[in-house]
Amino acid sequence: MGRVVLVTGISRDIGRRFARAATGDPSIDRVIGVDAVPPRGDIGDVSFVRADIRTPVIAKVIAKEDVDTVVHMSVIATPGSAGGRGTMKELNVIGSMQLLAACQKSATVERLVVKSTTTVYGSGPRDPAMFTEDMGPKRLPSSGYAKDVYEIEGYVRGFARRRPDVDVTMIRAANVVGPHVSSPLTNYFRLPVIPRVLGFDPRLQLLHEDDLMRVLCHAATSGVPGTFNVAGDGVMTLSQAVRRLGTPSVSLPRFAVGRLGSTMRQARISDFSPEQLGFLTYGRGVDTTRMRTVLGFEPQFTTAETFADFCQSIAPAVKEGAGRA
C-alpha cells in the first residue's frame, strides 16, 4: 500500500517541483497539491485541489482523500510575493494553524513533514559557531519571516505533543540556493553590484535545491520524527562567494546597507529584509550531525558545490548584462 501525500504551497516553484518529484517515488501512490492559487507550471501526475489552507476546507480535503502524509511547504519568506507583510503573516501563521488543526482532527494522518528554515536561529555576534537542533535563537526574532517560522515551529511542537502517534519531522533547511530558486539570498547574489557590510565577513551555509527535494522525499517516506538541520557540508564566507561569482561588490557601513535594502524593497528590486541584513553581517552555521546519524540523509552537494552550480546558472545573464553595458 502506497502513501497518499498532501503538499501545501504548490503554487510556488519549489512546492510544485517537490510534488512532481514525489510522484516519481515508488512508495508514494498519490500526491495531492493544495494552494489558494493554481500552480503556474506543469504539475504532471499531481492532483491539484484549490483550497485555502487558512480556511477549514483543508480538513475536508484531508478526510476525503485519505491523506496519511502531510508535507507543509507553504511558509513563505518574501512579503513581496504574497502581496504585503500582513498577508504573508496570515498565510504563514494562520495557514499553519488551520493545517495543524485539520491534522489533529484527522484519523488518517500518520506523518507530518514541515519545511522550516535555519533562519529561526537568527544571526548575531553572540551566536555559537554552529547551532545544534537543541539550541534556540539567542534573541527572539521580532519581525518578519524569522518570527513567523519561530511561531509556526511552536505550533508544530504543540501539535506533536497533542498527537504523539503522528511522526512529526521538522526540516530546518539552510539557505536554499540553486538555478531555479528565487529567494532573498539568490536575488541578492543576482544584483549587478553586491552591497556588503563593511568590516564583516559572514559565514554562509547553503543547501542545493535538489537536496531539499531529496530530503523532503526522504522525510515523507521514512518518517523519522524529530527536528533536523539540513545543510551542505562546509561553510564559505561572503567575500569568497562574491569573488567566486565574479560580481563587483561594494562595502558599506551597516546602516547604509540597511537603508539601501529598504529602498530596494520599496522599489521592488530586491527583497532585503532586516533579518537578512543580520545574516549578511554575522552569518550562521548549523551542525548537521543529526541529519546523518538520525535522519540518515546525505546531501549530494557541499556548500561550495551548491554555490558553483548557482554561479554557472547565472553566468550567462551576467555576461549578457556586461555586453549590453
Added chain:
Amino acid sequence: MPEEARRRDGDHAVVIPIGTGGRPGRGSGSARPSSAARNLAPAARKAASSTPTSTPSSKPSARPASAAAGKKKTRAGSSDEKVVPPPADAEPTTADEAGQPSPSTGIPVGEWLAAAQDAAQEIFGADWERRLAELMAFVRRRLEGAYDVDDYGFDRELTERFFMAALRPIAEKWFRLEVRGLENIPAEGGALVVSNHSGTVPLDGLMTMLTVHDHAGRFLRPLGADLVFKLPLVSSLARKGGATLACTEDAERMLSGGELVGVWPEGFKGIGKPFSERYKLQRFGRGGFVSAALRTGVPIIPLSLVGAEEIYPLVGNVPSLARLLGVPYIPITPFFPWLGPLGMVPLPSKWILEFGEPIRTDAYAPGEAEDPMLVFNVTDQVRETIQHTLFDLLRERGSAFG
C-alpha cells in the same frame, strides 16, 4: 612627428612654451634659448634656429603670426635668427636625442633583466622563481576565492602567509620573545591553553598564537569575547585568524574536534586593569573553561606570559565615553592619546612565555563537570600555577625593557 609639431608652433606663434621645453636656456618663454645658453650647448643652436626659416617655405600666408614671434624673440635678446639655412631642419632632433639619451634606450635590455633577477633574488631568496610563482598563485587564489575556510571561518592560508608573517618581526625584534616549556604542548589532540591576559590591547593573544604556530607547529584557536564579534573589521579578522566565540558550545566543539584552544579567562578585567595592578591575576571568569575541559577530557596547559603588561601602561580610563561607545574601557596611557598615532606604538618590553605542566582532566568522569566544587578547585589550581610562575619569571627577568 615632433618636428612637425614644432614647425606648426613656429608658424602660428600662439603656443608659448612654459619653461624651456627641454632645451638649454633660461626659461624666457621663447623658443630660442639665450645666447649664453647657446654657447653652453652647441647642438641646441641649430635646433632653436630652425623654426623661423621654415615659415616662408611652408606657409607664406602666416606672415603676421611669424612677425609676432620675431618680435618676442628680439625681446629675448637674440639677433641672428634669419641667417640659418633651411637644410639644417632635419638635423637638430637627432642631435637632441643623441645629446640626452633616454633611460630606456641607454641601458641594454639584458641589464634590465639581470637587475630584475637580482631584485627578485634579494626579495625571495635563491629559489626565487618557484617562490614568485607561489606568490602569484596565492594572489590568484585570493582574488578568485578559491580557498577553503573551516566551519568557524578559519582561513588557514591567509593566517599562515599574512597574519603570522606580519606578526613575526614584532615578536622577534620588538618584544624579543623568549619561550619555555614547549614540550608541554601536545603534538596532537585537543588541549586547552589557559593564559593570563594583559596589555590594554590583546597583543598577548596574537603573540601566543604566533609562538604556538612557530614553535609547536600547531594553530592555536583563541576564544574571544562577544565584543570581538560585534566590532566591524575585528570580527572578520578574528574569524579568519581562527578565533571563535568564547561560549561552552564552541569550546567543547573545538576541543572534541582535536583543536588546540586558547582562553584568557580574565577577559576584559585582566586586559584593562590599571598599570598599578600589573601581574595580579583577576578573577578567572566562572570557570567555564574548566568544565569544558572536564567534559571533553583534554589537558589544561597553564601559560604564564610576562611582558605584555608594560606595552601600554594603562594609567587612566574614560568610563563615560567607554559606555557611550559600548566598549569596556577607553585606555589612557602616558603616550595615548597625547601623542596621537605615535602613542599607539607599544613599548618594547621583554617578553617571556612559559608553558606549564599540563593539568590532566581525563582522570575525572565526564559527569564530574557538573560538580561546581571540583570546577572551582581546578580553576583555582590553574590560577595559582600561573600566578606563581608569573612571580618567578618577573624576578628572573629583572628590568622590563632589558
